[in-house]
Amino acid sequence: MTVVKQSHLFTKTRREAPSDEVSKNAQLLIRAGFIHKEMAGVYDLLPLGLRTLEKINTIIREEMNAIGGQEVFLSALQDKALWEKTDRWSDDVVDNWFKTRLKNDAELGLGFTHEEPLTVLMTGHISSYRDLPRAVYQIQTKFRNELRAKSGIMRGREFLMKDLYSFCKNDEEQATFYERAKEAYTKVFDRVGLGDRTYLTFASGGVFSKYSHEFQTVSDAGEDLIYVDEKKGIAINKEVLTDEVINDLGVTRESLIEKSAIEVGNIFNLGTRFSEALGLTYKTEDGKTAPVVMGSYGIGPTRLMGTIAEVLADEKGLIWPKSVAPFGVHLIEIGGEKADVREAAEKLSLTLAQKGIDVLHDDRDIRAGEKFADADLIGIPIRIVVSEKTIATNSCEIKMRTETESQIVSYEEAIDRVHSS
């Protein structure tokens, strides 16, 4: 693992939030130097932000791989003819296309989802029941020409999406995979630190199934209204809240509490809508031709990052769970112009790195107060301070981001605590 010197990091923190951002996630992420705003709904990722995003992506990858997902990377540019086959090219049907043209005037789109191209791609790779089931996913930039970008990084026009598609022999196989995907999603949200406030939420299922499932993280910043049954740990999206649904789920109106929530994931059955329209069929055991049954499963990693920022922050700044923090330890030296302090800090950061911890070493020649304020703003879960005071006793100070008091401990104990945290 690596040690990054903060004096080397090109991004700087800011004291004030920019005037054109109201949402907490964007204000904090910009102030802390994780992202940069290009225009409404379009953000760049800076080194700290990219590190965090990659941590999130790694967790998602691990869980998708665990259910048999195979990663690909499809193109953003999309062929008009393909989307006309499923009647999703017209602006009357899909109103958030970004469309552009080739030099020869042929129309293209920038992908807002990838059912069509992947279904066609798979026609070359699925031809027998022996080829099924399959699960294919990517983490890719999506483009959606939103009428109104809002909520900072939560609803952008260009954003990262993990989209997995399942290909199964029949509804039963699809249902089995769907359940596994549901569990994988639950693990993802647990691992990124949102598990206790993220609810499996029943939502509109479209044509081929009664329900789809959303994963909704409770937050005042959310755009969706959900009705939560806390005992059962499930929720119902307002858009499908009917007596029938309430009955289906075995809850009562009295048990439901209305909450605002952020949709961090969505899984749904596609049936054979795309396979039939695009000719994705296979031969069954008895030699018959049948359409592949599909499902689709999305998570927006950038939105997830914004949600974590939004939901877990305090008045001082960001608070990253260990699993997604850009660094494991923020090591602050105070009085680094003294050679022995600098040496002790460098030695400790190297030791931590050798033990598999990413360390951000604040070696900047600024006052302690600024370093502490920046550390709180950036939100790395563990802060370790090395100063003249501490090296006199061969010790250092350690403090969790969520704590207010630090403790003086030996280097060995500090390392132990980093490990056990």
Place this chain on the structure above:
RNA sequence: CGGGGCGUAGUAUACCGGUAGUACGUCUGGUUUGGGACCAGAUAGACCGAGUUCGAUUCUCGGCGCCCCGACCA
């Protein structure tokens, strides 16, 4: 897309039909050095275009941009 608000420096603001000032920030130097210190110096601004006018940041029109509410959101 309907509605609303707003565009003066990174932030917050002031003044004004005669070409912009303050504070904070930022940068440099010095003194400092455990929760955003002090002193000195510096940096940086009227969204764009057209019109009216001798002269427009100021008035008019058009554009562009940003934010919010709603709608939308496989």
